[in-house]
Amino acid sequence: MLSQSEENYLKEIYALEELASKEVSTNAIAEKMNTKASSVTDMIQKLSQKGLVVYKKYQGSKLSKKGREQAVAIVRKHRLWETFLVNKLDFLWDEVHEIAEQLEHVSSETLIDRLDAYLGHPEFDPHGDPIPKPNGDVVKMQNKCLTDMDVNHSGVLVEVKNSEKAFLKYLNKRNIAIGDHIKVTEIESFDNSMKIHIKEKELVISEEIAKNLYLNT
């Protein structure tokens, strides 16, 4: 039985590993979890003790097989609950993260399997992230980041790498949503901002925004 805190650590380490695919630094974890590095060291040592994390002093940490399994299970729960909130309870995609942050810790295999069935075994959550299968398989997304695209190339927005409320609200305001067809029409080399064609309109977005948008091209 893992504590809520342990679960949150595993989940964030998993997320960081997905990004960088190498050992994650103590500071990186601390930043993600809004704690101090010293707290992270304490927790990492405990998780290492429990065989969930592979840790060598000063060398960063990575999940063990067991730790990764646990992490994926939590991610599965998180994304299924988000899907439930949006598909069944009519929440907007920018309103569900914090609630799912709590729901993901409810422990009951049966519950999550039933929820999965009730939702019709969805493949992606409201932010376009793949929902892990019960056996731990996760569809490997290899979508193209908007910043890596050239002028006149286009694709469908399938994934949003930032689930912060402020960011999602920005997208809502600009009327940018998962499923939209986006075409790059201009790139400003000075600040890497870009002009895109979306829903019959032209929009200018900063590099900071583009970094978080992934397209299926």
Add this chain to the structure above:
Amino acid sequence: MLSQSEENYLKEIYALEELASKEVSTNAIAEKMNTKASSVTDMIQKLSQKGLVVYKKYQGSKLSKKGREQAVAIVRKHRLWETFLVNKLDFLWDEVHEIAEQLEHVSSETLIDRLDAYLGHPEFDPHGDPIPKPNGDVVKMQNKCLTDMDVNHSGVLVEVKNSEKAFLKYLNKRNIAIGDHIKVTEIESFDNSMKIHIKEKELVISEEIAKNLYLNT
């Protein structure tokens, strides 16, 4: 913001008050919560400090207005989640208590209001217990306990006062369920066991069982 533990204490004190309608003893709380009396004293003092419980040393505790409001809100969440699990996810009534015990601590007003609407504003949970309204109103049940009924009297089973798995499983096995029409056909004065007519059959139940069954007569 209340901790999970504080919420559980408030809820159990509320339940005990409903039964006895007077101050609840430290030992009674300890028994219900599966803790030691000393732990209860510690927590009671904290809750009293926070103005949620009215406490005088050695004289037992009762909920303050504020404490009762909190308790009812938690009960509302518990019973709505139980209803969701049974009505939407096809759980049996004896499988939902432990899961609701966790879900009740998820904090989001919006979530619970949406869930309520999604379920069609149910009045009773799967065990026949009334679901408190958002404003804190709770339908006062005054059903008759089976042990208070005379031979040849009958009614509809509307409430079950014990949510332990073992007890509910017993009822499942005997095919006794909320909504069943029950008639007392014989009372054995020696041990207060009774013979009842239910679903075209005769059944003998002990006083211990009868104590937990409430009928609308």
Add this chain to the structure above:
DNA sequence: ATATATTTTTAGACAAGTCTAAAAATATAT
């Protein structure tokens, strides 16, 4: 190669929630 800056770990403290053992208050029985 050395000095400086950055990252990470350790040491020591604290709050929450629990426990055991002992003391204090209250209830019960003779």
Add this chain to the structure above:
DNA sequence: ATATATTTTTAGACTTGTCTAAAAATATAT
């Protein structure tokens, strides 16, 4: 009314998860 039993509280300890401040290791720059 006193002795005995029961209930409740206190004292002190332990675990979990966090923090600050200081020490140790590693990285970077000259």
